[in-house]
Amino acid sequence: MEKIHIYHTxxxxxxxxxxxxxxxxxQQRKQEHLDRGEACFIFDLGDFIDRADLYTEASLGRENMHLLExxxxxxxTIGNNEGITLSKEALEALYKDVNFDVILSNLKNSDGSQPYWANPYKIYTTENGLKIGVLxxxxxFYEYYEPLGWKIIEPIENMQKIAKEIEKKTDILVCLSHLGITADxxxxxxxxxxxxxxxxxxxHVFENGKRVEQALLTGGGKFGTYIGHSTIEVESLSSANKKIDTELIKLDQLPHIEGETREVEALQLWGKEHLDVEVFKAGRYYNKEWKHDSHLARLFSKALLDYAQADCAFFNAGVFMTPLEKGSVTAYDLHQMLPHPINACLIEMTSEQLIQCLQEIQTHSEWPDIExxxxxFRGRVLGKIxxxxxxxxxxxxxxxxxxxELTDSIQVVTFDMFTFGWFxxxxxxxxxxYLLPHFLRDILAIYGYKYFGK
Incomplete structure (x- = not known):
């Protein structure tokens, strides 16, 4: 009987x-299993980074990779926060020279070649000779990856093809899926x-997994609430009998680690210090408001219209988390104001379609208070449109x-969050x-430097 342990975040x-x-x-669990002669693997399923975090933003996620190491x-494998909130160059730098494997089958260079930093699959062999294939x-997100210089492939058929290629070479097949429960x-x-x-x-959260056909599906929620632990027991190399179980381990129930609060605070301090770089100088104080127009919103509208070269714009006032102080404005200040990993989006619509949008804004009086x-979006409430x-x-x-006239064509710039079908x-x-790779804070930084200077 061989027992394999797989932990995941x-x-x-x-x-x-x-x-x-x-x-x-x-670290402790892996050493315990190795001491008992049991195979142990630790995987992350993507969206480990989020640029709303200071530590992540300051290094574009590179320092986060050291945590995994x-x-x-x-x-x-990667999530959309790694894949589409970074430029192509930054994503490549993210995984350069890391001491773990990146397994990713459906992201290619624009010419169709495999990125040098990723493998479409990996076959691991235990000490007893058991072969574990990992996809x-x-x-x-086609509309994001392609403008960034990537070619993204439909994942289901691609995974089916690779599984067919390697299933005879493996005893166990595991999928690392950042696709969502329906695709799983x-x-x-x-x-x-x-x-x-x-x-x-x-x-999704599956305390003990979900059985679908012959496979066991797992799900560990979000925000580091859980660590998943799956076990696979195989009677022998010649046996097709496998026993697979999974559980979720809640992190807040694990023992306190001495100095853990100071350690986490130090990461944020490191991020703040590295973002303490002047971007431009503001000639006045710009107030922010969530329920109506403000000096800051008007300044940002100019930046947005200039960046997109659009005819007009609409966006939500709740996007501004802080005002803009007079004087030196740093990258840290802009991140505090606009922490969201949101891009601008230029939409071509007719006057009639824009009228419909503006009428919806007037109709939905409850929108400003919606959380x-x-x-x-990394703010609190939507705010006034x-x-x-x-x-x-x-x-x-x-x-x-x-x-x-109703048939006239209008170039409208707004936020990508409004194009996903919710509002x-x-x-x-x-x-x-989608205007990539710049976030909203980058758009304001570009405009501020251009018109105010340092």
Missing amino acids: NDVHSHLKSWPRARTFL AAGYDAV GATAP EQLANTIDSVDLIIGAHTH VKGLG LQYDCQLVDGQLFVKGIKK FPELKDMKKK
Whole structure:
């Protein structure tokens, strides 16, 4: 009887408060299993980083990789926070010379070649000769990856093809999936040889897994709340009988680690110090408001319109977390103000379609008080939807003071979070261009340097 232990984390999103406990636990467990002659692997399922965090932002996630290395991780796949919130160059630098494997089958260079820092699969061999095939895939955000210089491939068929290629070379097949629960179930239904699917992206929680066909699916929530522990028992190399179980270990129930609070605070201090770099000088104080227009919102609208070269703009006032102080403005100040991993989006629409959007803004009086979770938003409430250079007067649309006919084409810039179907469903299918790789804080930094200088 051979017993394999697999530990995993997923969707940590740079929530590092419990990281000292996680690292210590994983290091200790791995050593205990090795001392007993049992195979042990530690995997991360992606979205380990989140640029809303100071420590992550200061190094574009590179320092986070050192945390994984120190904890003894064997392999990772990437999530959308690694894949689409970094430029191509920054993503390549993220995994350069790391001491763990990056397993990723469905992200390619623009010419279709495999990135040098990733493998489409990996076969690990235990001391007793048991071969464990590991596949990895990430969610295919086509409209983001391609402008960044990547070619993203539909993951399900790709994983099916690779599984077919290697299933005869392996005794156990494991999928590292940053695809979400629906895709995980599809993988289990269509890949007969898969034994364990370690899931992420949709932040689902399976205390003891979920059986789908022959496979066991796992899910460890989000924000470093859990560590997943799966075991695979095999009677012998010649036996097809496998016993697979999984559990979730809650980090806040693990023993206190001496100095853990100071350690986590030191990471944030390191990030703050490295972001203490002047970007531009503001000539006045710009107040922020969540329920109505403000000096800061008007300044940002100019930056957004200039950056996108758009006709008009609309966005939510709740995006501003702090005001803009007079004088020196640092990268840290801008990060505190706009911590969100949100991009601008340029949408081509008709006057009639823009009128519909503006009418929806007027209709939904409850929107300013809505608490928003996800969509890249890292604030508290949505705030008032502000509009610039476009207005309705007696049902007629005016853009930059000029009356528009219903069929006129308008270039509108807003935030990508509004194109995902939640607030303005109609935007999802309109012709659009995500303006990558800059975040909102970068757009303000570019404008501030351009018009204010240092």
